[in-house]
Amino acid sequence: MTLWTAAEAAEATGGHSTTDWDVNGVSIDTRTLQPGDLFVALKAARDGHDFVAQALEKGAGAALVSRIPDGVSEDAPLLVVADVQAGLEALGKAGRARTGARVVGVTGSVGKTSTKEMLATIFETQGKTHASVASYNNHWGVPLTLARMPRDTEFAVIEIGMNHPGEIAPLARQARPHVALVTTVAAVHLEAFDSVAGIAHEKAAIFEGLEPGGVAIVNADIEYANILRQTARDQGAKIVDFGRKAADYVLTGVAQVNGSVRADATLETQTFTYDVQSAGAHFAMNALGALAACVEMGVDLDDAIAGLKQWSPVKGRGVREILPLASGGQIELLDDSYNANPTSMEAALDVLAASKAARRIAFLGDMKELGGQEVAMHAGLAGVGAMARVDQVHSIGPLMKALHDALPKDKRGRWCETSAEMAEHLPELVRAGDTVLAKGSLSMALAQIVDGLRKMGQGSAPGS
Structure with a gap:
């Protein structure tokens, strides 16, 4: 076509x-x-x-x-x-204008790509769906996604990201979503912002692009939810909350079931259960926001829950694999190597801590763009609750040296400057029966650790 x-x-x-x-x-x-x-x-x-x-x-x-x-x-x-950049933006705006698609915009400090994929998976069960590829969410990624949109698209999901102030609003105005979702606000990109409140204001700017009568989906649990709500009110948007606190959609329980998550929630007087095909309990909250967005887009809640079952994490974002080892036995790999910040790092450690493996091993790389508190934020990981159930942490990068030094000696593994250097030591650091987490900012190349673990085995199979 x-x-x-x-x-x-x-x-x-x-x-x-x-x-x-x-x-x-x-x-x-x-x-x-x-x-x-x-x-x-x-x-x-x-x-x-x-x-x-x-x-x-x-x-x-x-x-x-x-x-x-x-x-x-x-x-x-x-x-x-x-x-050329202006030309691409104009082409994207025209692509958006000529379609009758219902559009969801997604942003957030953590979880926006996974939530975008959840939404796309659900909408694909309802009609012709178009969504951002990978993490195409910046000044060229958003107009490129819009320019690629077929004219007969029925549902579209546009991911919108930022590194600096003033980036989200113009992208949201290009996308013109009917529903906009902010997954959460956290200490990410602090190099460019004075505070997390500043990040909240920037994330709230997605609501400035809402179509008239649009809907703002807000995580009620975050400290700066009122900043999001105020911006939404200023735009005349309908506000729908989700979270564990008082909200329209309330997450009431999360349980691990055979490597997946089963969550219970309520909507007004209705109680419902949904499954998320991931070992990460944090995905349950992202999924609840996605379900809320789908309902506001006109999808029946039961149909959205059924569609959600077809979603699974993408490479580097929480994928669970069982790796048979050439020496015998197997390890469980938690591949969360695509990116990292303090919030997502704590969530990934929670997943690792929940494992019933003989040993729980973490390979953690530097978290970038955290500003003046970056050293303290790395050292602070030693005190998160999940760390009590982690057996050993191998640290990668100059910033993670702060975590290495802050850990008690019984948890302190090897420290290396680079992932390539650490990968050379994998056979002596990992053994059969371990559950292994790999996580760090993309520039730290934790994918080299993941590849090295796979090479120790005889292949891999997705975990169930």
Whole structure:
């Protein structure tokens, strides 16, 4: 199905096409570009114009550019605009405007990608669904997602993130959600903010993009919930709360059942139970927010609960695997290696602590962008409640040296500067019967620990 014609794209962006063309996708990366895609020549670490010729050779249907690149014919299929980033944003806004889809926007300091995936999984049982890929939630990820939206989409889920003040509101206005959900507010990106309250104000800005009569889904348990509610009220939004406290949707109980979570909740006088296919109890709260959003989008609660059963964590975000070891026996791997902050780290340690394994082992990497309190925040992990049931912690990175030094000697494992260095020692640090957690900020490359653990075995199988 054609996504964009040359005429449609030119009208949307105010640019001009060098020839007639049509495309069925949009790409910003020649490594993942598919034949028939519109290649967008963004300028990031490198100038995308340098890759236009390669994109066309790989079968791109056209390229969005601000000039005709060197080595590219003037009669090549191009859409020429004044600024490529602005052109992508205009294309995204047009993609959003032409669809009759019901749209959910998701943000939060922790859990936004998993919650986005839960929502997409549920909506896929209800109709044609479009959602952000991976964590495409920034200044190019949001318009790219919108530009990729097929015109016959019925449900869309747009993830919106930030690193600095002022980023969320313009992205939310591009997405124009009917329902917007804030999973939580926590001490993340403190390098760019004076306080967690400042982060709450930034997260609340997602409500500034709500369509008239829109709905704000707010986590009632967070300290700064009133900041979120006030912004929602300022936008004239309906407010729906979820949490363990007084809320519209109240989480009343969570139990581990065969590596999954079973949660009990209430909505007014109605009691209901839902299952989450993950060992992480913290996913129960994200799922409750997702269920609330689905109901506000017009999905029957029972249908949403049934759809939720089909969700499972994505790679690096809480995936549980059983790894048979070549030497005999097996280990349980908790792969949460994609990212980390104090809140998500504590939640992951809770999952590890709940294991009934012979030993509970953690490989923890630096948590980035925490500002002036970063050393204290790393050392503070030694005092979280779950640490009492963790047998040994191996620390990776200069900041995690503070945790290493703060741990009691019986829990203090090895400290290494890098994941690559730590991976060399895995055979002496892990043995059959262990449950092993790997978690750290993406730049710490804890995926190398995960890969090293897999190489110790004879393959892997998803846990049940």
